[in-house]
Amino acid sequence: MAFQDATTAEIDISLKKSWQAFHEYRKYSLKQRSSFMKAIATELNDNAKKLVATAMSETNLPEARLQGELTRTIFQLNSYADAGEQGSWLEARIDTAIPTKSPPKPDIRKMLVPIGPVVVFGASNFPFAYSTAGGDTACALAAGCPVIVKAHPAHAQTSELAAQAILSAAEKCKMPAGIFTHIHGSGFEVGKNLVMHACTKAVGFTGSFAGGKQLFDWANQRKEPIPVFSEMGSINPVFLLPEKLKQSAGEIAKMYVSSITLSVGQFCTNPGIIIGLENEDLEKFISLLSSEIRNIAPGTMLHPGIAKAFVEKRINALKQENVETLAVSEIEPKENQGIPTIASAPAAAFFKNPVLHQEVFGPYSIIIRCKNIEEMIEVAKNLEGQLTSTIMATENDILQNEPLVEAVKNICGRFILNGVPTGVEVCLSMQHGGPYPSTTDSRYTSVGADGIKRFARPIAFQNWTDNLLPDELKNSNPLNIWRTINNELTKEKV
Amino acid sequence: MAFQDATTAEIDISLKKSWQAFHEYRKYSLKQRSSFMKAIATELNDNAKKLVATAMSETNLPEARLQGELTRTIFQLNSYADAGEQGSWLEARIDTAIPTKSPPKPDIRKMLVPIGPVVVFGASNFPFAYSTAGGDTACALAAGCPVIVKAHPAHAQTSELAAQAILSAAEKCKMPAGIFTHIHGSGFEVGKNLVMHACTKAVGFTGSFAGGKQLFDWANQRKEPIPVFSEMGSINPVFLLPEKLKQSAGEIAKMYVSSITLSVGQFCTNPGIIIGLENEDLEKFISLLSSEIRNIAPGTMLHPGIAKAFVEKRINALKQENVETLAVSEIEPKENQGIPTIASAPAAAFFKNPVLHQEVFGPYSIIIRCKNIEEMIEVAKNLEGQLTSTIMATENDILQNEPLVEAVKNICGRFILNGVPTGVEVCLSMQHGGPYPSTTDSRYTSVGADGIKRFARPIAFQNWTDNLLPDELKNSNPLNIWRTINNELTKEKV
Numbered sequence: 001m002a003f004q005d006a007t008t009a010e011i012d013i014s015l016k017k018s019w020q021a022f023h024e025y026r027k028y029s030l031k032q033r034s035s036f037m038k039a040i041a042t043e044l045n046d047n048a049k050k051l052v053a054t055a056m057s058e059t060n061l062p063e064a065r066l067q068g069e070l071t072r073t074i075f076q077l078n079s080y081a082d083a084g085e086q087g088s089w090l091e092a093r094i095d096t097a098i099p100t101k102s103p104p105k106p107d108i109r110k111m112l113v114p115i116g117p118v119v120v121f122g123a124s125n126f127p128f129a130y131s132t133a134g135g136d137t138a139c140a141l142a143a144g145c146p147v148i149v150k151a152h153p154a155h156a157q158t159s160e161l162a163a164q165a166i167l168s169a170a171e172k173c174k175m176p177a178g179i180f181t182h183i184h185g186s187g188f189e190v191g192k193n194l195v196m197h198a199c200t201k202a203v204g205f206t207g208s209f210a211g212g213k214q215l216f217d218w219a220n221q222r223k224e225p226i227p228v229f230s231e232m233g234s235i236n237p238v239f240l241l242p243e244k245l246k247q248s249a250g251e252i253a254k255m256y257v258s259s260i261t262l263s264v265g266q267f268c269t270n271p272g273i274i275i276g277l278e279n280e281d282l283e284k285f286i287s288l289l290s291s292e293i294r295n296i297a298p299g300t301m302l303h304p305g306i307a308k309a310f311v312e313k314r315i316n317a318l319k320q321e322n323v324e325t326l327a328v329s330e331i332e333p334k335e336n337q338g339i340p341t342i343a344s345a346p347a348a349a350f351f352k353n354p355v356l357h358q359e360v361f362g363p364y365s366i367i368i369r370c371k372n373i374e375e376m377i378e379v380a381k382n383l384e385g386q387l388t389s390t391i392m393a394t395e396n397d398i399l400q401n402e403p404l405v406e407a408v409k410n411i412c413g414r415f416i417l418n419g420v421p422t423g424v425e426v427c428l429s430m431q432h433g434g435p436y437p438s439t440t441d442s443r444y445t446s447v448g449a450d451g452i453k454r455f456a457r458p459i460a461f462q463n464w465t466d467n468l469l470p471d472e473l474k475n476s477n478p479l480n481i482w483r484t485i486n487n488e489l490t491k492e493k494v
Numbered sequence: 495m496a497f498q499d500a501t502t503a504e505i506d507i508s509l510k511k512s513w514q515a516f517h518e519y520r521k522y523s524l525k526q527r528s529s530f531m532k533a534i535a536t537e538l539n540d541n542a543k544k545l546v547a548t549a550m551s552e553t554n555l556p557e558a559r560l561q562g563e564l565t566r567t568i569f570q571l572n573s574y575a576d577a578g579e580q581g582s583w584l585e586a587r588i589d590t591a592i593p594t595k596s597p598p599k600p601d602i603r604k605m606l607v608p609i610g611p612v613v614v615f616g617a618s619n620f621p622f623a624y625s626t627a628g629g630d631t632a633c634a635l636a637a638g639c640p641v642i643v644k645a646h647p648a649h650a651q652t653s654e655l656a657a658q659a660i661l662s663a664a665e666k667c668k669m670p671a672g673i674f675t676h677i678h679g680s681g682f683e684v685g686k687n688l689v690m691h692a693c694t695k696a697v698g699f700t701g702s703f704a705g706g707k708q709l710f711d712w713a714n715q716r717k718e719p720i721p722v723f724s725e726m727g728s729i730n731p732v733f734l735l736p737e738k739l740k741q742s743a744g745e746i747a748k749m750y751v752s753s754i755t756l757s758v759g760q761f762c763t764n765p766g767i768i769i770g771l772e773n774e775d776l777e778k779f780i781s782l783l784s785s786e787i788r789n790i791a792p793g794t795m796l797h798p799g800i801a802k803a804f805v806e807k808r809i810n811a812l813k814q815e816n817v818e819t820l821a822v823s824e825i826e827p828k829e830n831q832g833i834p835t836i837a838s839a840p841a842a843a844f845f846k847n848p849v850l851h852q853e854v855f856g857p858y859s860i861i862i863r864c865k866n867i868e869e870m871i872e873v874a875k876n877l878e879g880q881l882t883s884t885i886m887a888t889e890n891d892i893l894q895n896e897p898l899v900e901a902v903k904n905i906c907g908r909f910i911l912n913g914v915p916t917g918v919e920v921c922l923s924m925q926h927g928g929p930y931p932s933t934t935d936s937r938y939t940s941v942g943a944d945g946i947k948r949f950a951r952p953i954a955f956q957n958w959t960d961n962l963l964p965d966e967l968k969n970s971n972p973l974n975i976w977r978t979i980n981n982e983l984t985k986e987k988v
Contacts, residue, residue: 023900023904027900083981086981088978088983091944093922093923093944094923095919095921095922095923095924103917105919105921106913106919108919108921108923108924109923110922110923110924110925110944115936115937216714216719217714220710220711220714224879224929224930224931225710225930225934227935227937384718385718395959395961395962398962406517406521409953410517412953413951413952413953413954414953414954414956415953415954415955415956415958416956416957417955417956417957417958417959417962418957419600419956419957423597425589425599425600425602427589427599427602428587428589428604428978428981429587429588429589429602429603429604429954429978430589430602430604430954431604431952431953431954433952435718435951436718436719436720437718440719441721442609442951443609443721443947443950443951443952445952450585450587450604450952453937456937457907457929457936457937458907458925458927458937458939458944459903459906459907459908459909459925460907460908460909460923460924460925461909461911462908462909462910462911462913463910463911463912463913464909464911465889465911467889468889468892468911482983484582484922484923487577487580487922489582489976489983
């Protein structure tokens with residue numbers, strides 16, 4: 001089924017409706033927002049079969065993966081709803097008046113309020129969890145913002161079904177008209193019109209660097225620049241420290257062959273580069289990893305465009321000077337399948353050639369061979385900002401290599417010890433975000449309830465009487481939220 | 495005394511030193527950072543006489559104002575030091591492992607870490623509190639970031655003295671070389687070089703829209719864009735509601751004549767526009783305000799450039815179509831003095847003419863006469879983003895005019911009831927920041943300890959053993975900070 005691109009006039013009408021809805025929805029209580037989000041979760045659950053079947057037909061993703069992703073999406077909606085209602089994200093601060101001070105200190109109370117309509121771009125690799133009813137939408141609704149989703153054209157029908165679930169929940173919960181808008185668009189004009197519209201106040205995006213950076217640039221060229229949260233992926237470096245590698249080369253090879261090829265390598269946390277010291281332990285690791293990868297079957301990629309890009313980027317990566325192909329899957333690929341591939345290069349080639357720093361979206365990883373720890377540190381310092389960095393190390397490795405550990409920590413948003421970067425837990429402590437170019441704003445996360453704060457800004461109320469204040473800031477603390485009163489964190493009343 | 499502009503080569507050397515210092519300073523404990531900040535406060539206090547005398551000679555500000563500002567600067571350093579050490583700003587979150595989950599949930603712990611070297615531009619109107627050792631510097635040091643200050647050329651000698659105080663404290667506290675750098679520059683090249691340098695990771699600025707927007711644009715044109723916190727001022731609208739005005743026209747006139755002319759109107763929170771309903775109460779208010787303003791003596795402005803700009807902007811504002819000059823000070827101005835001035839225009843002129851929305855930096859305010867409440871709402875909706883908005887109202891006024899109150903709230907960072915916008919308390923609940931163009935990032939404040947968070951980003955530690963974690967995240971909570979453990983806020987150990 002084909003959908004028509006929204007016209008400029010349609011987008012203008014939609015955004016104006018969102019703007020109207022914003023002025024209503026932001027007055028809804030935390031409880032009402034939470035109930036709405038939970039109603040969306042229920043609708044998704046009630047329509048799970050149809051959603052999964054439709055997504056299977058559009059994305060080539062297997063049923064178990066999609067069912068898991070839908071479960072995750074429902075969990076996100078429910079858990080962010082709870083976090084939204086619990087209210088710690090509001091960062092409520094109260095300083096009571098000191099009339100005897102000279103000049104008198106007024107009563108001041110601060111909390112986060114919603115920023116305005118949020119445009120969300122669906123992600124190709126997560127048709128549920130980072131698309132229509134995904135993490136960005138859940139965070140924006142929890143913050144009190146209406147949402148405008150641009151469906152990803154590669155799963156527009158799935159997006160349409162998820163949008164229906166949201167609109168059905170909106171009707172049941174008596175949400176204002178315009179609380180949620182679903183827009184189709186295959187060309188870049190639709191995206192540009194959405195970002196440039198005066199009523200748009202923030203943007204959420206998960207996808208390629210080219211796409212995310214373009215949205216960021218448009219947003220900054222507006223008369224009123226707005227925040228853009230583009231999660232643009234990374235190559236997620238893995239540093240193999242010597243003692244650990246000596247002890248566990250086989251175990252690490254097994255862990256990593258799975259991580260590199262999980263979901264045909266189509267995760268933004270895929271480990272795309274592995275850095276080790278050139279010695280016999282690394283040779284052993286390479287040989288084990290290679291023999292494992294030869295037995296991994298190629299998998300069908302999300303859509304033909306992504307399969308084509310993988311073919312091109314993989315060929316390009318492998319033909320670079322001093323890059324050696326270590327092993328490829330020995331199972332014949334079918335159409336649109338990605339071939340699991342391991343390559344290798346010396347650190348000197350990495351320093352010289354920025355192509356080796358780039359993501360190859362798919363089941364691909366390159367091993368960088370360093371002459372010594374100093375070269376490993378240099379690799380860390382030369383890497384761009386990353387969503388994750390991983391260190392495989394014994395305690396002794398860590399204690400002996402503080403400069404390396406510090407350099408690796410400095411470039412990432414999530415810092416993993418003895419694990420794999422794939423698998424992003426939905427919990428408050430998660431940081432899914434990192435220094436540029438992995439995202440456009442390293443100060444925020446796109447996974448976990450802290451993501452709500454992306455779509456809010458603080459406002460201070462000065463000298464307002466108790467009955468005129470929002471419930472969140474009233475003396476009696478009727479919502480029973482945590483607040484900092486005169487520098488003390490408490491749930492007590494004023 | 496004249497200072498030479500820093501050369502490109504000097505800036506490069508300085509920033510590289512800052513970058514080195516960053517890797518050391520971020521490992522310093524919260525306690526060490528706090529002690530350093532308090533040592534700066536002590537140095538400033540010990541050199542108060544010389545600092546105030548020098549600032550008097552450079553800025554035309556009177557002694558009492560400068561002494562008050564220095565006291566405020568010392569308070570900022572001490573109170574942000576305490577807040578930094580208390581550690582709530584770290585937003586520590588811990589989710590413990592659930593090995594039985596499928597797949598197993600790893601232990602994840604998150605906290606804010608410093609973002610990197612911060613470039614701070616001194617403000618012309620606050621030689622102490624928003625300059626060399628001012629709020630941005632204090633926040634950056636508390637966050638764990640080295641600071642590079644570009645002195646404001648209008649008080650370069652004062653800035654030099656404050657820098658000496660910081661460097662002297664740095665030496666006493668054994669801070670790493672490069673923790674603080676002081677740079678002079680009168681041309682825009684120095685500012686551009688500082689913002690564009692790869693080692694710069696954030697920028698703090700207080701000043702004009704043209705200056706702040708330019709820094710923002712440069713920062714977004716970098717290979718790696720960085721956050722810019724430009725506080726660019728606003729016209730701080732004041733809405734006079736009818737019942738309140740009927741009751742208290744005289745009292746409001748007295749409050750506002752002081753606020754408009756305080757420090758020769760040279761505050762970014764100066765009330766530059768007052769909106770009321772065209773009726774006899776407003777006429778009474780205008781007549782009282784006018785008779786007050788005629789008796790206020792002109793004051794010498796910060797420097798000849800600002801005095802010249804006030805003359806030009808004031809003349810330009812007064813010559814606009816339908817703008818009526820209501821009253822000016824009847825005391826003859828001396829050279830470089832700003833003449834207290836009140837003008838008036840109908841709402842229709844405000845809607846038509848964007849010049850009437852612009853800040854006239856100095857002792858100037860314009861009264862907008864509206865035919866009805868609907869016009870007042872339209873004025874609110876047509877105003878750009880503001881640091882503050884004020885409503886003068888009885889409880890009845892507020893309850894009867896919800897659409898107006900909501901519209902006014904939506905455009906500002908601080909929302910005042912029955913007060914004046916001038917006077918910015920230094921406390922945690924303060925929001926000094928607001929929607930664009932009052933600042934470039936409405937999500938942060940430049941006053942109060944929440945400003946520390948501007949210069950930090952989250953990092954999640956996954957699967958690290960207790961002894962390898964930073965103290966902030968260790969099981970035993972050795973720093974006794976508030977942390978959210980498995981979604982519960984607590985000071986308990988894990």
